[in-house]
Amino acid sequence: xxxxxxxxxxxxxxxxxxxxxxxxxxxxxxxxxxxxxxxxxxxxxxxxxxxxxxxxxxxxxxxxxxxxxxxxxxxxxxxxxxxxxxxxxxxxxxxxxxxxxxxxxxxxxxxxxxxxxxxxxxxxxxxxxxxxxxxxxxxxxxxxxxxxxxxxxxxxxxxxxxxx
Amino acid sequence: xxxxxxxxxxxxxxxxxxxxxxxxxxxxxxxxxxxxxxxxxxxxxxxxxxxxxxxxxxxxxxxxxxxxxxxxxxxxxxxxxxxxxxxxxxxxxxxxxxxxxxxxxxxxxxxxxxxxxxxxxxxxxxxxxxxxxxxxxxxxxxxxxxxxxxxxxxxxxxxxxxxxxxxxxxxxxxxxxxxxxxxxxxxxxxxxxxxxxxxxxxxxxxxxxxxxxxxxxxxxxxxxxxxxxxxxxxxxxxxxxxxxxxxxxxxxxxxxxxxxxxxxxxxxxxxxxxxxxxxxxxxxxxxxxxx
Numbered sequence: 001x002x003x004x005x006x007x008x009x010x011x012x013x014x015x016x017x018x019x020x021x022x023x024x025x026x027x028x029x030x031x032x033x034x035x036x037x038x039x040x041x042x043x044x045x046x047x048x049x050x051x052x053x054x055x056x057x058x059x060x061x062x063x064x065x066x067x068x069x070x071x072x073x074x075x076x077x078x079x080x081x082x083x084x085x086x087x088x089x090x091x092x093x094x095x096x097x098x099x100x101x102x103x104x105x106x107x108x109x110x111x112x113x114x115x116x117x118x119x120x121x122x123x124x125x126x127x128x129x130x131x132x133x134x135x136x137x138x139x140x141x142x143x144x145x146x147x148x149x150x151x152x153x154x155x156x157x158x159x160x161x162x163x164x
Numbered sequence: 165x166x167x168x169x170x171x172x173x174x175x176x177x178x179x180x181x182x183x184x185x186x187x188x189x190x191x192x193x194x195x196x197x198x199x200x201x202x203x204x205x206x207x208x209x210x211x212x213x214x215x216x217x218x219x220x221x222x223x224x225x226x227x228x229x230x231x232x233x234x235x236x237x238x239x240x241x242x243x244x245x246x247x248x249x250x251x252x253x254x255x256x257x258x259x260x261x262x263x264x265x266x267x268x269x270x271x272x273x274x275x276x277x278x279x280x281x282x283x284x285x286x287x288x289x290x291x292x293x294x295x296x297x298x299x300x301x302x303x304x305x306x307x308x309x310x311x312x313x314x315x316x317x318x319x320x321x322x323x324x325x326x327x328x329x330x331x332x333x334x335x336x337x338x339x340x341x342x343x344x345x346x347x348x349x350x351x352x353x354x355x356x357x358x359x360x361x362x363x364x365x366x367x368x369x370x371x372x373x374x375x376x377x378x379x380x381x382x383x384x385x386x387x388x389x390x391x392x393x394x395x396x397x398x399x400x401x402x403x404x405x406x407x408x409x410x411x412x413x414x415x416x417x418x419x420x421x422x423x424x425x426x427x428x429x430x431x432x433x434x435x436x437x438x439x440x441x442x443x444x445x446x447x448x449x450x451x452x453x454x455x
Contacts, residue, residue, distance in 0.1 A: 003171055055275075061202075
């Protein structure tokens with residue numbers, strides 16, 4: 001029983017052990033303790049989706065998860081998308097660049113992590129399925145159409161890559 | 165938007181969790197149970213809730229099964245909504261609960277949010293309490309004296325308040341299999357996809373020999389708890405299922421609402437209007453499914 005806890009978890013393939021305050025959110029842990037600034041914190045109460053990450057392969061809002069709840073978990077953040085060996089952007093990142101899926105970029109990490117889960121589960125989604133999946137992410141630059149284009153492009157690229 | 169400090173406990177068995185809650189209660193400690201956290205975390209962040217201790221159930225084994233047992237579907241309180249959504253058993257045997265689950269939040273929320281958490285949280289605008297009322301669901305609570313089963317119509321007391329005692333943990337929810345031939349529908353109006361409903365309606369409908377023999381209708385988002393719309397149900401008994409009887413039931417439902425909630429997004433009159441319209445639409449949807 002304590003306000004502080006020791007947690008062990010893996011983030012983007014790298015193991016970490018840290019002592020944290022129980023009230024620390026996973027989003028703040030990732031940003032301030034691990035210094036991975038790609039996970040953005042927008043609303044801090046589960047509305048905007050900017051802090052979306054994958055916990056054990058499933059998308060989650062890092063602001064609605066305590067760091068202590070992620071003890072033992074395998075986390076993927078936006079920093080985990082880029083190919084670690086070649087430095088190449090992930091096809092989802094490349095598609096967002098090419099199809100203008102971002103303007104200010106604040107919401108982008110969340111959209112890309114949501115897209116990563118979507119295309120993992122459903123490699124060839126319909127427009128309605130993409131819209132349903134992206135419904136939990138807000139973009140205040142109102143770039144939804146280009147985001148939709150980006151996800152479509154990423155789906156095509158990933159499909160042809162897996163077919164090759 | 166940061167939670168206030170609290171003591172954190174992660175018991176590793178149900179017995180340990182129950183004993184811990186009893187001890188904290190004895191000590192006068194304001195403890196809250198943490199399940200998926202998808203409703204509690206925003207309340208902590210906004211400091212609407214400032215518990216002195218959190219008891220996290222994530223390490224308690226055996227609370228996430230989804231199974232068919234003695235003719236009813238039992239869902240462990242810690243099963244995620246996503247697991248309920250992906251369950252073949254739930255989709256095939258209780259499509260109304262399945263459809264309600266898909267209306268809760270977004271996939272990011274359903275991945276983490278527990279089924280039991282929504283029942284214990286008892287938000288009047290959420291889908292599950294309304295579904296629980298019309299399906300006569302049963303809530304299994306485990307406390308110092310063992311298990312007790314609480315029927316849905318006694319479980320939801322008022323706004324975000326349930327019949328659970330301070331030392332009790334909701335461990336399972338049970339629901340009947342939807343009888344073959346029953347029609348069902350759940351419809352809601354939200355400002356954005358995935359939001360809590362401004363108003364919503366869930367119902368089941370039975371037709372025999374061209375007549376409505378039974379309708380069970382509940383509304384959510386309009387009062388301190390989900391409410392059964394018995395006047396509308398009565399208006400349908402023996403009626404021919406058509407646009408006239410459905411419109412009459414909608415009007416009856418709207419007229420029967422006492423004093424609906426009112427807020428900046430939806431006045432009481434607007435909510436009343438929505439319930440009438442949703443009852444009418446949901447009946448048409450359910451009738452198309454009924455055989």
